Amino acid sequence: MDVALLIARRVVTSLATLLMVSAIIFAMVELLPGDAASRILGREATPENLQVLRERLHLDRPALVRYGIWLGDIVQGDLGTSLINGRPVAEVLEPRITNTLQLSLYALLLYLPMTLIPAIVQALRRGKPTDHGLSVLNLMLLSIPDFLLAAIFLIVFVVWIPIFPAKSSVPQGASMLELIRALTLPACTIAVAMAAYAVRMLRDNLIEVLESDYVRMAELKGLTRLQVLIMHALPNALVPTLNVTALNLAYLIGSVVVVERLFAFPGFGSLLVDALQLRDVPMVEAMVLIASAVYIAANLLADIGTILLNPRLRRA
Amino acid sequence: MSNRDLGSIARGIAGHWHGAPGSYRVGAIIMLLHFLLGLFGPLLAPYGYAAMGTSLPMEGFSWRHVLGTDALGRDVLSRVMYGAPTVLTLAFSGTALGFAIGTSLGLLCGYLQNWFDELVQRLCEALISIPFLVLALMAISAVGPELAGKPILIVLVVALVYAPRTARLARSAALEIVTRDFVTAAKLRGDPAWRVAWQELLPNATGPLFVEFSLRAGYAPVLVGALGFLGFGLHPPTPEWGLMISENRSLMFVAPLSVLGPGAFLASLVVGLNLFTEGLARMLGRSDVVVRA
Numbered sequence: 001m002d003v004a005l006l007i008a009r010r011v012v013t014s015l016a017t018l019l020m021v022s023a024i025i026f027a028m029v030e031l032l033p034g035d036a037a038s039r040i041l042g043r044e045a046t047p048e049n050l051q052v053l054r055e056r057l058h059l060d061r062p063a064l065v066r067y068g069i070w071l072g073d074i075v076q077g078d079l080g081t082s083l084i085n086g087r088p089v090a091e092v093l094e095p096r097i098t099n100t101l102q103l104s105l106y107a108l109l110l111y112l113p114m115t116l117i118p119a120i121v122q123a124l125r126r127g128k129p130t131d132h133g134l135s136v137l138n139l140m141l142l143s144i145p146d147f148l149l150a151a152i153f154l155i156v157f158v159v160w161i162p163i164f165p166a167k168s169s170v171p172q173g174a175s176m177l178e179l180i181r182a183l184t185l186p187a188c189t190i191a192v193a194m195a196a197y198a199v200r201m202l203r204d205n206l207i208e209v210l211e212s213d214y215v216r217m218a219e220l221k222g223l224t225r226l227q228v229l230i231m232h233a234l235p236n237a238l239v240p241t242l243n244v245t246a247l248n249l250a251y252l253i254g255s256v257v258v259v260e261r262l263f264a265f266p267g268f269g270s271l272l273v274d275a276l277q278l279r280d281v282p283m284v285e286a287m288v289l290i291a292s293a294v295y296i297a298a299n300l301l302a303d304i305g306t307i308l309l310n311p312r313l314r315r316a
Numbered sequence: 317m318s319n320r321d322l323g324s325i326a327r328g329i330a331g332h333w334h335g336a337p338g339s340y341r342v343g344a345i346i347m348l349l350h351f352l353l354g355l356f357g358p359l360l361a362p363y364g365y366a367a368m369g370t371s372l373p374m375e376g377f378s379w380r381h382v383l384g385t386d387a388l389g390r391d392v393l394s395r396v397m398y399g400a401p402t403v404l405t406l407a408f409s410g411t412a413l414g415f416a417i418g419t420s421l422g423l424l425c426g427y428l429q430n431w432f433d434e435l436v437q438r439l440c441e442a443l444i445s446i447p448f449l450v451l452a453l454m455a456i457s458a459v460g461p462e463l464a465g466k467p468i469l470i471v472l473v474v475a476l477v478y479a480p481r482t483a484r485l486a487r488s489a490a491l492e493i494v495t496r497d498f499v500t501a502a503k504l505r506g507d508p509a510w511r512v513a514w515q516e517l518l519p520n521a522t523g524p525l526f527v528e529f530s531l532r533a534g535y536a537p538v539l540v541g542a543l544g545f546l547g548f549g550l551h552p553p554t555p556e557w558g559l560m561i562s563e564n565r566s567l568m569f570v571a572p573l574s575v576l577g578p579g580a581f582l583a584s585l586v587v588g589l590n591l592f593t594e595g596l597a598r599m600l601g602r603s604d605v606v607v608r609a
Binding site: 016018020021023024025029142144145146147148151154155158159251253254257258262272276277279284288291296 | 439441442444446447449450453454455456457458534538541545546547558561562565569572575576579582583584586587590591
């Protein structure tokens with residue numbers, strides 16, 4: 001099949017999934033049995049409060065109409081207004097998203113060497129003590145929940161060896177160095193949690209490729225082990241790893257929520273927890289939709305990357 | 317049951333045990349220890365889980381308080397021991413519920429392959445596209461204050477996160493099986509779809525499903541812990557490990573053991589489950605299972 005058609009079909013499926021996600025979000029937040037307004041207000045509900053909130057949420061109209069209005073607004077770029085402080089959701093979100101993007105990019109930058117180096121070492125020394133040792137370490141890291149990992153980092157690098165600050169909130173106009181210093185611990189937590197998971201996959205893929213015929217050919221040609229690895233094995237093992245990294249993103253987004261909370265970092269994740277605790281419905285809906293859209297987009301990109309990198313898939 | 321039967325079962329188990337990979341065995345032992353802790357922990361705990369002022373608050377290690385005390389002077393080790401059955405029950409019942417729903421839906425869909433299958437698949441796809449912690453938090457916040465902090469809510473949320481993922485796996489396992497002759501025979505016999513799924517598909521899909529269950533169960537304690545940590549799980553003074561880590565994190569600098577203690581118990585449980593899964597997958601000839609998302 002034509003590559004363009006294949007990609008176009010993937011794009012359409014992604015958009016359909018996103019539409020379905022929006023319906024699920026709306027259904028969960030607004031359609032669960034009982035009155036949404038009294039659920040939101042909880043114990044603080046007074047008849048007047050409830051009346052005002054019902055009007056603001058358009059609860060007098062049928063659910064399908066409300067969903068239509070909400071979706072129509074979002075498609076036009078209007079994410080709604082926060083119930084808590086009356087500011088537009090987009091305005092509140094913007095600085096938070098910028099912060100989280102900085103943190104995620106830093107984490108991603110640390111994630112690459114943390115994944116590549118151990119995986120390559122393990123593949124080269126497969127079956128040897130180094131490989132087993134790194135595997136055990138990997139499994140330990142895989143089993144430590146991210147909130148605990150963050151706590152361990154805090155104890156070690158803030159209390160015992162005080163080189164990093166405990167709170168990662170960065171004041172406006174902080175210098176680059178301060179920014180890096182503040183973001184290092186949370187970024188490391190996220191990177192380690194993600195890498196622990198990808199290393200195994202990359203190691204297994206590398207070993208599989210290293211046992212293939214064309215690698216033997218390259219070896220017989222006289223290339224060194226490292227040359228073979230970097231020129232032949234790595235590019236072929238990267239495709240599955242790319243997919244894992246995209247899948248991993250669902251984990252990254254969860255990790256961001258936990259890590260931002262622990263380090264008091266003013267990003268997307270801590271805002272989401274606040275919005276959920278305060279039951280700020282428009283904010284929650286918009287944020288969950290954005291988080292899902294990021295995940296869907298990343299998987300779409302990984303799929304497109306796979307299609308472009310792997311000629312065999314194009315003919316399927 | 318005669319002695320000879322018992323003897324052959326025992327030999328069967330022993331043979332299974334000796335043939336199993338090391339990681340499977342180590343994992344099984346760790347899981348057994350956690351199971352025993354869950355069973356007897358509350359009976360053996362030296363102090364009550366809510367007993368305040370058992371000593372000075374925020375103490376470090378001592379022989380009376382091996383993991384020290386928290387801000388209210390409660391013995392951290394006792395709380396960890398009391399929490400063990402809670403953590404195990406929540407994680408396993410949530411996984412089991414999600415697994416049961418996902419397996420039935422997935423097998424049924426793989427057999428039917430009609431509009432129902434299409435609908436369920438789209439729904440699962442969408443649910444998987446919402447990052448799982450976000451989905452869990454949103455669900456908890458959506459049901460409102462009446463259910464908040466109830467164990468049943470945590471179980472339902474874990475099931476909600478796991479069911480679509482299990483359904484996808486069960487469906488793809490079913491797709492391979494439905495092409496076989498015995499399924500066609502059952503269909504021609506006029507068996508209803510649910511019976512084909514239950515009697516023909518399920519027994520032939522146990523391998524991948526068992527690995528899936530073990531894998532999901534391994535992550536469930538982390539998910540439950542993360543919910544507790546973020547304040548969306550059980551309410552204090554329940555000694556749930558994630559909640560304890562969250563409560564004691566302000567003491568991290570004075571009494572690090574109050575965080576590391578429950579943390580070590582949680583991590584060891586997950587290590588055990590992960591080792592078990594890895595060994596199990598290797599025994600069943602599948603190495604591609606470590607997919608957390």
